[in-house]
Amino acid sequence: MTLLSETRSTVFHRILxxxxxxxxxxxxxxxxxxxxxADTAFLSTPNFMxxxxxxTPITVMAVGMTFxxxxxxxxxxxxxxxxxxxxxxxxxxxVVPWPFAVFAGLCAGMLVGLIxxxxxxxxxxxxxxxxLGSMGVISGVARVITNLExxxxxxxxxxxxxxxxxxxxxxxxxxxxxxxxxLGWVFLSKTRFGSHLLAVGGNPTASRALGIxxxxxxxxxxxxxxxxxxxxxxxxAGRLHGARYSLGEADLLTVIAAVAIGGxxxxxxxxxxxxxxxxxxxxxxxxxxxxxxxxxxxxxIIARGLILIVAVAIGVKEDRK
Amino acid sequence: xxxxxxxxxxxxTTAIAAGFAMAAxxxxxxxxxxxxxSKSPEGPNGNAAQSVDEISISSGEAAxxxxxxxxxxxxxxxxxxxxxxxxKGAKTKxxxxxxxxxxxxxxxxxxxxxxxxxxxxxALNPDIILxxxxxxxxxxxxxxxxxxxxxxxxxxxxxxAGYKPNSEYTGIVTDDMYGMGVAAAEMMSDGIGGEGNxxxxxxxxxxxxxxxxxxxxxxxxxxxxxxxxxxxEKGFTExxxxxxxxxxxxxxxxxxxxxxxxxxVAAEGVIEALRAQGRRDVKVITHDxxxxxxxxxxxxxxxxxxxxxxxxEIGQAMAMLGVYGLLDKESPxxxxxxxxxxxxxxxxxxxxxxxxxxxxxxxSEALK
Amino acid sequence: MTAEYxxxxxxxxxxxxxxxxxxxxxxxGVSFSILKGEVVGLLGDNGAGKSTLVRCISxxxxxxxxxxxxxxxxxxxxxxxxxxxQGIETVxxxxxxxxxxxxxxxxxxNREILSSNPVLKFFxxxxxxxxxRQSEIALKRLNSRIPSFSEEIKNLSGGQRQAVSIARAVNxxxxxxxxxxxxxxxxVEQAAQVNNxxxxxxxxxxxxxxxxxxxQHVMEVCHRAVVLRHGRAAANVRIDxxxxxxxxGLITGAKRAA
Numbered sequence: 001m002t003l004l005s006e007t008r009s010t011v012f013h014r015i016l017x018x019x020x021x022x023x024x025x026x027x028x029x030x031x032x033x034x035x036x037x038a039d040t041a042f043l044s045t046p047n048f049m050x051x052x053x054x055x056t057p058i059t060v061m062a063v064g065m066t067f068x069x070x071x072x073x074x075x076x077x078x079x080x081x082x083x084x085x086x087x088x089x090x091x092x093x094x095v096v097p098w099p100f101a102v103f104a105g106l107c108a109g110m111l112v113g114l115i116x117x118x119x120x121x122x123x124x125x126x127x128x129x130x131x132l133g134s135m136g137v138i139s140g141v142a143r144v145i146t147n148l149e150x151x152x153x154x155x156x157x158x159x160x161x162x163x164x165x166x167x168x169x170x171x172x173x174x175x176x177x178x179x180x181x182x183l184g185w186v187f188l189s190k191t192r193f194g195s196h197l198l199a200v201g202g203n204p205t206a207s208r209a210l211g212i213x214x215x216x217x218x219x220x221x222x223x224x225x226x227x228x229x230x231x232x233x234x235x236x237a238g239r240l241h242g243a244r245y246s247l248g249e250a251d252l253l254t255v256i257a258a259v260a261i262g263g264x265x266x267x268x269x270x271x272x273x274x275x276x277x278x279x280x281x282x283x284x285x286x287x288x289x290x291x292x293x294x295x296x297x298x299x300x301i302i303a304r305g306l307i308l309i310v311a312v313a314i315g316v317k318e319d320r321k
Numbered sequence: 322x323x324x325x326x327x328x329x330x331x332x333x334t335t336a337i338a339a340g341f342a343m344a345a346x347x348x349x350x351x352x353x354x355x356x357x358x359s360k361s362p363e364g365p366n367g368n369a370a371q372s373v374d375e376i377s378i379s380s381g382e383a384a385x386x387x388x389x390x391x392x393x394x395x396x397x398x399x400x401x402x403x404x405x406x407x408x409k410g411a412k413t414k415x416x417x418x419x420x421x422x423x424x425x426x427x428x429x430x431x432x433x434x435x436x437x438x439x440x441x442x443x444a445l446n447p448d449i450i451l452x453x454x455x456x457x458x459x460x461x462x463x464x465x466x467x468x469x470x471x472x473x474x475x476x477x478x479x480x481x482a483g484y485k486p487n488s489e490y491t492g493i494v495t496d497d498m499y500g501m502g503v504a505a506a507e508m509m510s511d512g513i514g515g516e517g518n519x520x521x522x523x524x525x526x527x528x529x530x531x532x533x534x535x536x537x538x539x540x541x542x543x544x545x546x547x548x549x550x551x552x553x554e555k556g557f558t559e560x561x562x563x564x565x566x567x568x569x570x571x572x573x574x575x576x577x578x579x580x581x582x583x584x585x586v587a588a589e590g591v592i593e594a595l596r597a598q599g600r601r602d603v604k605v606i607t608h609d610x611x612x613x614x615x616x617x618x619x620x621x622x623x624x625x626x627x628x629x630x631x632x633x634e635i636g637q638a639m640a641m642l643g644v645y646g647l648l649d650k651e652s653p654x655x656x657x658x659x660x661x662x663x664x665x666x667x668x669x670x671x672x673x674x675x676x677x678x679x680x681x682x683x684x685s686e687a688l689k
Numbered sequence: 690m691t692a693e694y695x696x697x698x699x700x701x702x703x704x705x706x707x708x709x710x711x712x713x714x715x716x717x718g719v720s721f722s723i724l725k726g727e728v729v730g731l732l733g734d735n736g737a738g739k740s741t742l743v744r745c746i747s748x749x750x751x752x753x754x755x756x757x758x759x760x761x762x763x764x765x766x767x768x769x770x771x772x773x774x775q776g777i778e779t780v781x782x783x784x785x786x787x788x789x790x791x792x793x794x795x796x797x798x799n800r801e802i803l804s805s806n807p808v809l810k811f812f813x814x815x816x817x818x819x820x821x822r823q824s825e826i827a828l829k830r831l832n833s834r835i836p837s838f839s840e841e842i843k844n845l846s847g848g849q850r851q852a853v854s855i856a857r858a859v860n861x862x863x864x865x866x867x868x869x870x871x872x873x874x875x876x877v878e879q880a881a882q883v884n885n886x887x888x889x890x891x892x893x894x895x896x897x898x899x900x901x902x903x904x905q906h907v908m909e910v911c912h913r914a915v916v917l918r919h920g921r922a923a924a925n926v927r928i929d930x931x932x933x934x935x936x937x938g939l940i941t942g943a944k945r946a947a
Contacts, residue, residue, distance in 0.1 A: 041444040050444065054437035148526040148558065150432075150458035152482065164462065192801045192813035199787045199798055206785035210799045211770045236433050240459035250431050269789045291441040294424055298400070 019263040022275050026282045033289035040292050047288065049171050053239070055284030056163070056173040056180075057082070057232035058251060062258045062276040063184040064228020069259060070188065071201040071221040072268025073120065073127035077112060078229035078255060080138035082248025085109040086233035087142055090151040090243040098158040105237075106230045112138060113226020117219030127222070142245040152242040162238025176235060177277065180228070184273035197221055201268030257307055258283050283307070352525050352556055355543075356499070356536045368486065368654035373494060373638045375653060376645075378418070386644055387419035393643060394447035396438050398455045400427040403609065403632050406676045407477070410636020411451055418644060423447055432456035436463035443467060449643035451636075453477040457529075460484075473646030475639045479529050486654035491646040494638045496630040497657040498530055502537020504628045504662050505606050506546060509538075509579050512604035512625035516548035517578035520570045522563060522591065524583040525556025531583050534608055538581055552577070563590030571600055579604040585611035585627065595623045610663065610672060612681055618665050619687045626664045633677040634658045698760070700725045700896035701746070701777075701865050706755035708741055715741040717920040718755070723865065728887060728897040730907040730928075732940050733917035739900050742917065743867055746898075747779040748772035760864070778858030779867045786850050788843035792835055793817070793824035795842055796857050827860040828852075830893075831886055848879030855886050865896045872906060884910050904933050916940055 034043045041047050061078050068075040089105030116134055120127045153159060165172045188194035199207045200217045208214045229248070237243045260266055261282065262275025286307070290300045378386075393415055397404050404427070412422050424442045428435035432455045442450070443466050450472050454460040460481040467474055474490040486492050509519060521539060524531035542549055553574050555566045563582060567590060571577055580595075580603060582588045588607040592614065595603050604625035607614070618624040635658050645652045661671040669688060672680040680688075702722035708715050716738050723729045733739045745752040748769045756763050759775050766772050772779070786795050797820045804814040824838050835849055842850055851871055858866045868887070872880035880903075887910050891897050901907050907914060908928060916924040916939045924939045938944030 041446070044444070047444045050437075050440040054440060057433070143558075150456050152458045159462070190814055192803065192815060195790075195794060195801060195815065196799070198789065202787040202789045203785065206781070206787060207798070209769060209779065209781060209785055211773060212799050239462065240432055240436055240456070241462035242456070242459040244432050244456050244459065246431055247433055250429060250434065269787070287437070288441050288444075291424055291426055291438065292444055298427075 019272055019275060022262045022278045022282060025261070026278055026285065029282060029285055029289070033285065033292075037289065037292050042289065042292055045169060049166075049169065049174070051281070051284045051288050052177060053163070053171045053173045054288075055280050056177050057235045057239075057248075058254055058258060058283065059177050059277050059280040060180045060228050060232045060235065061248075061251060061255045062262070062280045063180045063273055064225040064231075065255050065259045066184065066262075066264050066271050066273050066276045067188070067197065067221045067228075068127070068225040069201075069264050069266060070197045070268065070271035071218045072204070073117075073218060073222060073225075074131065074256075074266070075113070075116065075222060075225040075229075076128065076131040076252060077116060077135040077138055078225060078232075079248040079250070079252045080135045080142065081109045081112050081226055081229035082233040082236060082251065083142040083243070083245050084112070084138050084233070085230035086237040086243035086247050087146055087151055087245065089234055090153050090237050091145075093153050093155050093158050093237075098155050101158070102162075102234055105234055106227055109230020109233065110223050110227040113223040113229075114219065116226065117222030120222070121215050121219060139245070139249070146245055148245055150242050150244045153237055154241070159238045159241050163235045164238055164241065173235065173239070176231075180231075181274065181277045184276075188271060188273050193217075193220075198269055198271060201265075201271070203269070253305075254283050255280075261307060261310070352523055352527070352532055352535065353539070353554070354532070354536050355540050356533070370497070370655050370657045371653045373634060373656045373658045376638050376641050376656060378641050378644055382644070382648055382650070383418055386647060389419075391418075391420045391448040391647060392423045392446065393420050393449040393451065393640070394424045394426075394442040394445065395422060396426050396428070396435065396442060396450055396452040398428050398435065398453040399430055402611070402676065406632035406678075407636040407639075409677055410633035410638075411640040412636070413633075414637040414640035418640070420449070420640075420644075428455050430455055432459050432463065435460075439463055439467055443470065443472075446470075447472060448647060449473045449475065449640075451475045451477070451639045451643060454479045454481050458482050464489075473643050475642045475646070477635060477639060487652055491642045492652035492654050492656060494635050494642065494656045494658065496530060496534075496635070497660055498533035499537040500657075501608060501628045501630065501660045502534045502539075503541045503545075504660060505534070505538045505581060505608065506541035508626040508628070508662055508664075509542070509581060509604070509606045510546050510549060512606060513549070513578040515546075518550050518552040518574065518576050520553040520555070520567070520574065520577050520580040521551045522566055522570070522580060522582040522587070523554065523556050524558075524587075526558050535583055557583075557587065560587045561590065563587045564594050565590075567591040567594035568598065571595065571598060571603065577603055579606065579625070581605075582607045585609040585614055588614055588624070588627075592617055592623045610675055612684065615668060615672070615684055616687055618663075618668065619684065621665070626662060628660050629663050629671055629675040630660045631658045631675050633675070698725045699723070699758075700727070700760065701898070702756075702758040703742075703746065704756045704758065706742065706745055706757075707753045708738075708745055708750065709753055715920055716745070716752070719917065719920070719922050720755075721915045721922055721925055723896040723898060725864070725896055726891050726894045727913065728891045728899055728911045730911035730914040731898055731900045731917065732902075732907065732914055732936070733923075734940055737917040737940075738920045739917055740869070743779070743869055743898070743900060746772065747777060747867055773861070776862065776864035777867065778861055778863035778865070779869065780851070780854045780858055780871050781869050786842045786853060789841055791841055792828070792838045792845075792853055793821045795853050796820070796824045796827060796860060798857075800861065823860075827856050831856050831859065831889060846879060847875045848882045851875065851879075851883050852886055855883070855890065859890050859893075859895065863895060865898065866890065867898045867900075869900045870902065871899070872901070872903065880906065904936055907936070908933055918942055 065075060085105040085108045088108045089101045092101035092104055116131050120130045163173050196212050196217050199212060200214050204214050236247050258279035259276045262279030263272040264276060286303060287300060395408055395411060415422055423445045426438035428438055435455045450467050457479050461483045468489050476490050476493045478495040484490055523535040542551055553570050555570060557563055557566055580591055582591045585607055588605055591605055603623055605623045606626055608628050610629045614624045638656060642652050663671045669680050699722045704720045705718045706716050707718055719742060731739055744750045748766045748771050751767050757766055764775050802816045802819045803810045804816050821838050828835050872883050884906055887897055899911060911928050913927050914936060915922055935944055
């Protein structure tokens with residue numbers, strides 16, 4: 001009923017659409033590595049569970065970043081929020097009941113998001129600059145509160161729930177990934193608020209004229225990005241049984257690459273949570289495959305940069321249409 | 322000294338928060354602590370240091386390993402000249418023993434990345450893993466997949482909290498950090514004629530190797546060189562900060578005759594600062610070898626001398642300890658390799674000895 | 690063309706509207722009214738106060754003094770939402786649509802239909818099916834030729850997009866639609882479609898205030914014209930009683946209202 005005049009050619013156009021690029025890319029990369037690395041355990045359930053386990057914090061951050069990008073913002077501070085919230089949680093988790101520590105860690109991240117959002121609206125400056133600044137401040141704070149030392153976590157319940165545990169062959173990380181995917185997708189695609197986020201990113205003037213509280217929506221998006229980064233921090237702390245100021249430092253580029261290649265516009269208005277999740281898997285599979293193949297980290301960095309360029313090239317081409 | 326006091330206070334709070342985890346590790350040192358030079362450095366569980374020369378593999382043992390198609394993975398913390406030399410040492414030894422190196426990773430000082438690296442290389446089923454653990458605290462969780470599978474783990478320098486030698490890992494191989502610090506103090510004394518004021522630029526982060534070397538230097542100056550006085554102490558966390566630190570230091574203390582700085586790349590900033598202020602008279606002492614500073618040394622600039630360790634030997638010893646594990650042979654828990662005091666005179670020889678590659682052409686030209 | 694005068698009800702009346710920005714008096718007491726089903730052209734040179742007046746009525750900048758009366762009741766309009774609550778909708782010249790949204794999402798933006806399930810409703814769960822159904826009805830009412838409701842707006846023509854904007858206004862049961870240069874960004878054929886749409890909605894009893902620079906469009910679509918000059922209503926004339934040249938004269942000030 002809704003597709004009144006959808007012809008075969010538009011169906012074809014949709015299949016070739018940028019939104020689907022990441023799915024093809026993932027399949028292609030898996031097939032490629034499966035052939036090249038046939039003599040290793042690349043194509044095995046434990047290895048894929050490894051990839052999920054390693055990638056989940058990135059996945060969670062990518063889902064949060066999708067919300068920031070949806071309204072036309074970007075959050076460069078996600079990496080430093082990871083460290084801050086992981087440290088806050090780790091410092092508290094063996095002192096107070098662990099749910100409180102988790103709550104405190106999440107609040108730290110959302111507070112940073114709130115400050116980022118409010119400053120961006122108040123100063124009318126690009127979120128790029130604001131979060132560049134807050135990235136520096138937060139990573140400095142993370143260093144100061146721990147004096148560059150690692151904070152161990154010994155609470156078994158916490159480490160089980162936040163990354164180290166598994167239910168049979170299924171790592172809890174997989175459950176967190178599914179949760180991030182479902183929550184993010186429902187929120188962005190199925191609810192009124194998600195619709196407003198995309199409207200604000202697509203045309204802020206029109207959204208304001210139609211009575212949407214643009215400022216509130218934009219700030220909320222930044223709070224979500226901060227909260228997701230904090231969640232990623234918990235997952236790192238749970239997986240590593242401790243936290244350290246350097247956590248998340250290297251994740252920013254990977255997160256942006258994952259989100260961009262997943263079909264989310266870097267300029268607002270178009271966002272795909274599922275694409276971001278699959279994009280993060282793509283980065284994880286490439287990382288895993290290159291190591292198993294014997295490539296060095298330097299070559300992996302080059303590969304990641306190239307993937308980002310490809311993603312942005314396809315994205316910009318699509319947005320110009 | 323306010324900074325130092327503040328530092329101690331922070332250490333206290335984090336130590337309380339951190340609980341017991343590091344308490345077992347006596348070797349864990351922070352910046353600016355006095356150490357007992359009468360003892361040799363101790364391993365994390367109080368094991369006395371042994372010379373790396375005591376590690377050896379008999380021809381019979383080698384024959385037992387060869388042909389078994391054992392595999393090894395190198396899970397490093399970073400990359401660079403020094404890591405390359407360790408890798409080269411390990412690979413050479415593994416090759417002799419018919420063991421294939423199937424993967425080399427570099428965590429770029431990111432503990433989460435190192436945990437992923439461990440999981441990834443485990444898919445290749447290595448029998449031996451050589452590693453430098455980025456974070457001794459979270460390392461226990463990171464390396465658990467390897468320990469669970471019975472992989473022989475050999476550690477470089479850093480211990481892992483809760484792990485024991487000849488159990489979770491075979492042994493630790495490291496530099497003779499105290500020896501290097503003491504040697505640096507001796508070179509400082511030689512460089513400035515045995516007396517005068519000096520500056521001390523140390524690595525202000527909790528890092529096993531650099532903390533031990535810095536502290537050993539500082540303690541040796543205080544205890545063994547009574548006519549030399551450290552009048553200024555400044556810490557850095559990033560190599561790029563040393564230019565500003567050294568500039569301020571010589572402005573505040575124009576009578577400085579020498580400056581110690583934690584390692585070679587960090588020393589580049591110090592030398593730059595001295596050049597900028599025209600202070601050719603201030604001697605610089607550091608650790609490790611690097612081309613730029615070596616050239617300065619040859620040209621009789623500020624760089625007086627450096628203490629070079631032997632990464633190639635570390636790699637070889639680690640490879641052998643891996644094989645100890647395969648053979649169920651009791652490993653020395655804590656082995657140290659030697660070092661060389663490097664000045665212009667012995668630069669060419671020590672360069673090859675340390676890094677196991679010929680001295681770069683630029684340097685050999687300059688030496689002529 | 691005279692049917693509208695048989696409808697006595699006044700849809701919107703403004704009385705003595707004043708508005709200043711700093712020391713500049715943009716509006717110096719403007720008064721006029723629009724009947725139900727009437728299309729009134731609001732004309733004037735740049736800076737005459739058209740946009741300011743529209744912003745007062747649509748709640749973007751509340752007036753300093755004066756009254757806005759809707760269906761005989763004085764109302765207090767302080768925000769765009771207040772205006773909307775009073776049945777005033779605004780259609781902007783710059784095609785105020787969300788480019789990546791489909792037709793139905795654009796029609797229902799900020800007025801989404803939520804799921805009837807109370808739990809889902811609490812979380813703001815959208816009822817896309819119902820919105821699509823109602824979009825179809827709304828666009829049929831305007832005889833619009835929209836290819837597909839699931840098509841993203843950016844793939845539609847300018848005229849189709851403006852049709853969606855107008856449908857959005859009408860769909861919300863607006864009694865009064867303010868159109869700020871709705872055809873300025875459009876080609877000839879597209880503009881003609883929009884003009885037909887304006888006639889259509891006025892025939893359905895909706896009062897339209899049309900801001901336009903295009904005298905030809907005003908002559909074709911409007912029943913009456915209000916001309917602003919220097920913040921005052923310089924003329925309020927029936928289109929049937931005036932020639933295009935006279936209208937231009939009123940705008941430029943070359944001619945004074947009788």
